[in-house]
Amino acid sequence: MKKAGTKVSVAVIRRLPRYYRKLSELRQRGVVRISSGALAKDMGLTASQIRQDLFCFGGFGQQGYGYNVEKLREEIGDILGINRGNTAVILGVGNLGHALMQNFKFGNNGFSVTAAFDVDDSLVGTKIGSVQVYHVDELEEYLQTYRVDVGVLTVPRAFAAEMAQKLADGGVKGIWNFANVELKLDKPDVIVENVHFSDSLLALSYMIGEPIYEEERENENE
Amino acid sequence: MKKAGTKVSVAVIRRLPRYYRKLSELRQRGVVRISSGALAKDMGLTASQIRQDLFCFGGFGQQGYGYNVEKLREEIGDILGINRGNTAVILGVGNLGHALMQNFKFGNNGFSVTAAFDVDDSLVGTKIGSVQVYHVDELEEYLQTYRVDVGVLTVPRAFAAEMAQKLADGGVKGIWNFANVELKLDKPDVIVENVHFSDSLLALSYMIGEPIYEEERENENE
């Protein structure tokens, strides 16, 4: 659909999951079709932007009709790689790793978690849900044996760099990094996606202290 | 420092916490001064961008010298509101809320957590660390009694909207939203900061499937 070699901007890519989420919600509510205008209003964007974004990947709509919710959702899901059968392993079954394994719906996002790793011997050998916990020492061999697309890094920050390197050496394509450090890898083909809680909270901290942000919001709602 | 009424772009604000984090790290390593060029190289940005970003708030550097790490860190911290004595309450002491309370360093980001709320009677009355857990029914009164700047929303998605409304009605300035829903509030002066795990994972999913992103990364590292 998209011209080969064409680069889609990061800004667009960051909006795709939001579209997917909104379309999933619409589908669940039984909505069959939606126009870019209605979607825009619902999401606080402009209709133009939505059409432009989708245009990057080819037209999924129909003039005079709009977009079929089910079909558009499928298309965006495909673009995002939801049907690619991605696999992930969890590094660090502490509080956060545990919470992710128990609460986060990896399956809804096209990932299956195939293993977890920790150094704590009281965890090794147990199962979280249906996922086996291995000792970190077994990581290397595991990565050589099974295809793992993404490593989820939920270890304490002190161990993050070392674990990230092991994941990269083991051939993962991406690292979902929850450790509060900027990872530097020698493998440039490994994508690092950071989830920095503190960055998020500090941005919020700034915004609640700046009256100008309130004004902006008011205009937005017209 | 910044001209009153001037709006700083969101892109800049999102970089400030990264600067703060990097400067904290440099300070800890005993680095006293740094140039925009060195900082840029370390962070994968351009020197120009860093100077431009800081220029939004006034000049913190010195020509021919660079930036004093300690001083710049302080300044950015002030801009972000780290010394404003912000308070936060946790809504939902499930897996994630618990993990945040135990692992996340609110203090490092200028926040003190003053209370937590849940519906589970087996949790109500207990303490997580030094933080008391109250029943959600007591939220309204609590918000009327104490100043709460931010509500941390870690409830199941089904309850997110309702709880968000209570927080907004109670007068919080911001909501740190971990529930996987787009919140719609009738109070436009309440800032919502979303932490959407699934959006993040799906963006990563897209990028590991697109060879073009690898190329981009390679150029970045020159």
Place this chain on the structure above:
DNA sequence: CTGTTTTTGTGAAAAAACTAACAATTAAAA
């Protein structure tokens, strides 16, 4: 003390992102 190098602050240029506009097409109404 003088000259050279470093480095910022800042305006201008370039690039990227977003919005507007509209012909082409479809759906719905008359």
Place this chain on the structure above:
DNA sequence: TTTTAATTGTTAGTTTTTTCACAAAAACAG
């Protein structure tokens, strides 16, 4: 069936963001 209204794909224009370029200031070397 014909007309009217709705809506997309797509190009062009506008705005925002990023990068470039360089004078001014400071540090450093000799």
